[in-house]
Structure formats: structure tokens, C-alpha cells
Amino acid sequence: MDQISNSTIAVFSRAFTLPGFDESLPAGEYNIETELSAPPDHLDPEAWKASVLVHLHPRASHPGLTRSLTVSLADLDRARARDKLSGKVFSQVYLEEQLADPMVRLVMLADGVSEAQIRHLYSGSNISDAEGERPIQKGPDHDE
Known part of the structure; x- marks a missing residue:
């Protein structure tokens, strides 16, 4: 039985991660190879699940290394x-x-500012958050 596979390109507009891989992958085009049928030596072809081979971009430190x-x-x-x-x-x-950045989180903690307050500030509304915290004032002339 011949191995049936499909080649395509996946385009990511921002950096992403994949389970089981500890590296954040940069945005861009990735060549993808999908095996559509079970390998000939697979013991249980009915239980086989399609596997996908993602060709990664080379690292800047190892430009000739294909991964x-x-x-x-x-x-x-x-x-x-x-x-x-x-x-x-x-x-x-x-x-x-910014909210995912550990340094930003430390500064927020030191300043006593919660994530809800920051989200409220960026939302542009003047409604208190669901946790009952007071909203961040947008300026010195802001009335509560």
C-alpha cells in the first residue's frame, strides 16, 4: 500500500506554540506534510491518527540546521x-x-494594580469591574 501524504503551507500571523514543544515559534509560513493513511507497518490501521510534520524555521544561531x-x-x-x-x-x-509579561506583572503587583483595573482602563468605560474594585482614574479631574 502506498503512503498517501499531502503537502501544504500554514501561515501564522503571530508567534505561536505547539503542545510538547517548549519553543515559541515565530510568525510566518511553515511547510506542512500530512500523512493521510496509516504507514504499512502500523499494527492497527483503524486506530491510526493522521500525523503532521511541521518544517520549522532555522534558528539564527544555527542558520543551516533544518528542523x-x-x-x-x-x-x-x-x-x-x-x-x-x-x-x-x-x-x-x-x-x-503586556499582561503576559512577567516584569509588567511584578510592577503591577508592586503598585497594587490588578489585571481587572488595567483591562478597565483599556476598555474606555467608567464602570467598576466585577470584583468590586474601584476603577482607575483617567486623570486628576475625573469624578467618581
């Missing part, structure tokens, strides 16, 4: 779905990146 990663089709689909959800306005993407 690839085998992941499940479901994991790749989840990563692509998360990437598609990145069509948010830039300020929302920026906010998420």
Missing part, C-alpha cells in the same frame, strides 16, 4: 484557530502581550 516537528493534526488545528482569533485591534493585542 521539523511531528504533531497531531488536532494540535496544529488548535494553533491555527488561535492565530485566526488574533484579528483583534492592535491595542487589544498589545494589552494581552
